[in-house]
Amino acid sequence: MRVSFFSFECNPGVAAPPLAEGKLPLGCDGFVTATPKQRNGTDVPPWVHGTAIEWELRDGQEVVRVDPDSYFSNPFNRILRTSGRVDGFVLCATVLGKQGCLNGRTIP
Numbered sequence: 001m002r003v004s005f006f007s008f009e010c011n012p013g014v015a016a017p018p019l020a021e022g023k024l025p026l027g028c029d030g031f032v033t034a035t036p037k038q039r040n041g042t043d044v045p046p047w048v049h050g051t052a053i054e055w056e057l058r059d060g061q062e063v064v065r066v067d068p069d070s071y072f073s074n075p076f077n078r079i080l081r082t083s084g085r086v087d088g089f090v091l092c093a094t095v096l097g098k099q100g101c102l103n104g105r106t107i108p
Helices: none
Strands: 004-010 023-025 028-033 054-059 064-068 077-082 088-095 098-107
Touching: 004 023, 004 098, 023 028, 023 077, 054 064, 064 088, 077 088
Parallel strands: 023 098
Antiparallel strands: 004 028, 028 077, 054 088, 064 077, 088 098
């Protein structure tokens, strides 16, 4: 189970870092996915895993807010919004007993 950024929406003049770094600039919203993947990186068919997913902000409640995906209404996506504080956070997702976490950090 992999939890990772797949896109950023940033204020003008704010440069987004590479997605794989797990960093979220204070001037950006980060779009996170936990879509189940096969070993080769392709999506597991939805009929295999269903629509049940549990999200948990394990650490960093004062650093980021986790909102539902209002753009695509996909239960496997979330939007991270910063509180303005530079620090770490841990966002986890569980599907069919498999858990993955994003150990992220907000940056100036």
